[in-house]
Amino acid sequence: MKLVSRFVCLAVLASCALCQQSGVVPRSQKAAIDGIVTKDPSGEAMKKVLVELIAENQKQGGDYTATTGPDGAFRIENILPGRYRLFAERIGFLDIDKHHGRSEGRVVTLRPGEEVKDLQIRLQAAAVLRGRVTDEDGDPLAGAEVSALRQTFAAGHKHWEQVASERTNDLGEYRIANLPAGSVFVSVNPPPDFKNLIESAGAPGERKSSAPDNGQATAYQTTYYPGTADRSQAMPIQLHAGDEFPANFSLTPGPSLSIRGQVVNLPPRTSATIMLQSRDFWLVTSGTEVHKDGTFVIRDVSPGSYLVLASVEGSSVPMIARQDLEVGSSNVDGLRLSPQPGATVRGRLRLESAGKRFDADQVYLVLQPVDGQDDEVAIPGANFSNLAHVAAGGEFVWRDVPPGNYYVQIVGNGSGVNEDWFLKTVLSGTREVSESGVAVSGGTVLLDLVASANGAVVDGVVVDSKDQPVANAVVVAVPESRLRGRVDQYRQTVSDQNGHFTLRGIRGGTYTLFVWDSVDGQAYFNPEFLKSYEGQGKALQLSEAERKTVQLTVIAVGDEQ
Incomplete structure (x- = not known):
């Protein structure tokens, strides 16, 4: 996360x-x-x-x-x-x-x-981006979305983050304010093509081609500064404090890519909706309705990595299908989606408290995909939430869980309560699945969880090369190699004005403590990022309920690696 x-x-x-x-x-x-x-x-x-x-x-x-x-x-x-x-x-x-x-x-x-x-x-x-978006004839394009983007890490995966965005006005003008100094990319998403939307919504036999005489359908494409539809050719803009940087765009129609497919095994008297979500941006880019025969077309798709989701409406139980998809330079045809009912995952959380109080009102359980890729997926019409509240008696339930492999994480609500607790065991039937994950493929999955208040504690001080305390340094306890794909096994905090820090609720095991004076997002979840700092961390073996005090030397940004 x-x-x-x-x-x-x-x-x-x-x-x-x-x-x-x-x-x-x-x-x-x-x-x-x-x-x-x-x-x-x-x-x-x-x-x-x-x-x-x-x-x-x-x-x-x-x-x-x-x-x-x-x-x-x-x-x-x-x-x-x-x-x-x-x-x-x-x-x-x-x-x-x-x-x-x-x-x-x-x-x-x-x-x-x-x-x-x-x-x-x-x-x-703060810096400002401003400019104008026009079409190939120089006429203003109203309603285009202009976004300031940056590359960062989330859950260890590199992705594009939208810093801010604005839509163009009737003159095609935009102004994005309150931007930090630094490197940003700028993209323009064209306004909706209502002609194509109307054509896509018709019955299969009623669809009309919007292609020109040469037979090739065209549409305005997502365009990146300084004016390319190829994101790999995008150039960053270096913003300085107080800048008013002008960035104008002229959008021209280009070959329009489409995704064609069919939703199969739909129950009688139901319909389905298709949603296309970018894996690069974790944003919903487009969607469409499904025709009565189950076929669908998603038009004006840009090259990239996507998740295609089909959500069934009108069924007695929620049904969902999902498919990873890479779109290159050509259309995608023959995609088949077969929605399946979601599962129910329920169980009970038991406590090993050793006299410590557990506040159930301040804790949640999180069902996290093992691959860490679907954190930001929002499925319209589905009732699934990966957060489950723990009742006073320890009962919990997730409903309509899509098929997949998950692990369970215990989290507070951000208030600092229950920070000493960690999830000790996860039983699915009689099998311990803390490390392998919970396999979900429909039906009902029963879990028996044990949480312990006997998490290890590491405290200490962060210093620089001159043994002076360092404030606001990022301190991370990184688990051993086989567990580095599990974000719930990490612990992270920030040092205070005196360089002091405390990490709580650590499961017993082998860890390496790293401390940076600055880090880009959640880059420390990325194995390649960590590899570049091998030898600069402090190895630590922790037992349950153990407390250790250490002094850590900060890794300064720009240090030789």
Whole structure:
């Protein structure tokens, strides 16, 4: 699963604000922070900046705000002790880290009665992309979607992430604001071709060709800066703080690729909907309805990796089919999809608590595909969610689960509660499937889970080559080689202002601890990325309930590998 974005982090943590303990903390035990917000790179003090302090554990801490004065200074008092994330916001500016990249917030740990002074926050002027999209005659193309993209890692897989997007107005103009400095790619998706949509929706015998006289169907193609339909030829734009970068596009019709196929074994009096999802972007790119004879056509498809999904409507039980598909330079014909009923996966979670309290209201179970590829798949008309809440008696259930191989993960709700727990055993019938995964192919699958509060704990401090503490370093416990495809076996945290960190709920085993001063997304889940840092981690053997304290030296970005 990919890392929680700042927006999601704030939303999840704020949703737990009412969960704070009712116990009164004496004023003398409350903490305080102060600091200054400046503009990068000039160092000019910035006023009217909203500073937010958000507790990672909403059961122990709270949420606080302050606004900077004319001198850029801020102060927050009467803070409950705990571990917090510190953010700063002002329209037109972005909070940045020490490498001038967009910050995900600074980690601050506050002890009872502590006063942390002179915190430094830097804001950088956001960049803007602007321009105009026209057709081959120079006329404006209204409704085209212009996207700023970047390549990053999620769950260890390299993919394209949409940073921001806007649609063109009636003049064909667009403006994408609030972009961080750095390298971005820009794409333009043409507006919907309603003529093709109408033709696709007709009965098979009623379809008319939109091809020109030469018989080759054409359509506007997704186009990448500086004006190519081939994504491998796309060139990045280097944005600088405060830039207003002009990027104009002229779209011309090109050969239109299509996917033709049939949905088979549809129950009587049912229909189906087809959805095409990009594997590269994890975005739904297009879809179509299925004709009465089960045939379908998806038009105006660009080359790339896709997941084709068929969802049956009107059946007594949800039915789904999915198929991976590579689209090259030619049409795809003869694709066959056979929807199958989803399975029910149910069971009970038992606890090995050793006297530690388990808050069922603050925990979920996640059914994660073993290949890690379908995290972002959203299937219209289906009721499947990979999140299952654990009832007070330990019961849980997933319904309408698509066929596949899954592993089970126990997660908190982002509030820091239950962080000492880990999933110890997963039994399917009498077979232990923690490592092999749960095979699902319809029917009902029964699971017996055991969670333990005896997870190992690793704490310590992150230092640089001069033995000085490093704040906001990314600390990752990486499992042994055979388990590196399992994201649930990793543990990750960020060091606080004193370089301190704690990793909790670690299953016993062999690990390597790595610490980077910065890392691109979730690159540490990628075996090739880790291979380039072999020998720079610290090997560690952990037993259940063991606690170890270590000192780690940070791997600085740009270090020789």
